[in-house]
Amino acid sequence: MFGKLHIKEELSKRGVAGIEDLLCPMCGKGEESISHLFLHCEVVWVLWSRFFRGWNVSFVVPNKVIDFLILWDELIPRSTIWKFIPRAVLWSVWKCRNEIIFQKGKVDSALLFFLARFRTVSWFEASFKDINIPFDSLVGDLKLADSIGRQNHRSVATSRWVPPPEGFIKLNVDGAMVKGWDKGGIGGLIRDDRGLKLGTFSEKIGGGPPILAELLAIKRGLSLIEELRSFPTQRIILESDSTTALKWIKNPDVCIPLFQSLVRGVATYVEGKGIISRHIVRAANWEVDELAKAGIG
Known part of the structure; x- marks a missing residue:
């Protein structure tokens, strides 16, 4: 062989x-x-x-x-x-x-x-x-x-957040919109392989469809990593409970025209940094879900 x-x-x-x-x-x-x-x-x-x-x-x-x-x-x-x-x-x-x-x-x-x-x-x-x-x-x-x-x-519980492997950090993000889509919030949390919180955000955003909130949460989370500059040698795992947002980031060509610019910018950054993007069930993403809802105010 x-x-x-x-x-x-x-x-x-x-x-x-x-x-x-x-x-x-x-x-x-x-x-x-x-x-x-x-x-x-x-x-x-x-x-x-x-x-x-x-x-x-x-x-x-x-x-x-x-x-x-x-x-x-x-x-x-x-x-x-x-x-x-x-x-x-x-x-x-x-x-x-x-x-x-x-x-x-x-x-x-x-x-x-x-x-x-x-x-x-x-x-x-x-x-x-x-x-x-x-x-x-x-x-x-x-x-x-x-x-x-x-x-x-x-x-064994299947719906809980799990720390990343050694040498990695995890960025978990989520977006939330109120009924009517007139306002929303985004949240994110960065943790290391011990589960230690390295950074967090909870912010209000304007109106729009829920997928917009998810994309803005991802973009803000990646920006936070750049702002912190505390882990230059560690690889990044991005987790979101939005399968659509992750699908678009992995293949921007399938994104609807309305969000093409936003998605391509995120996708370019993710590819350039070698970021691993993964889907996570909402139940395991509950902490950032709460941060996103808190951001609505």
């Missing part, structure tokens, strides 16, 4: 022309081989080590990837979600490597760790559909999947 990957070392062995730089695109130090890219690259090894620390595992890494994968399941034999981690890490590393080579991307260790956990949980939940632990909770702590019996998972 791994022999079919277009790793620089493999391409060079096959005599493919144009392979001049054999260095690993992730770390820029060792020659890019299968074992180096997926195991021994210092960037990737830090990624593996973060998973090991989460389970308090000490492990001497073998030279070959196939040996590593064979030994993996034996490290935590009673964990189900543990078995999903290698495929998520390998795929995330491969995607990151290709983005660096073909799209001139850069290594973002915090984002790489987040994506590996995100994919681990996504694939885990696809295989175990009766698991009802909040998705964000699992991304933040994979061990939750093994902490309680599967028959009890249904009793």
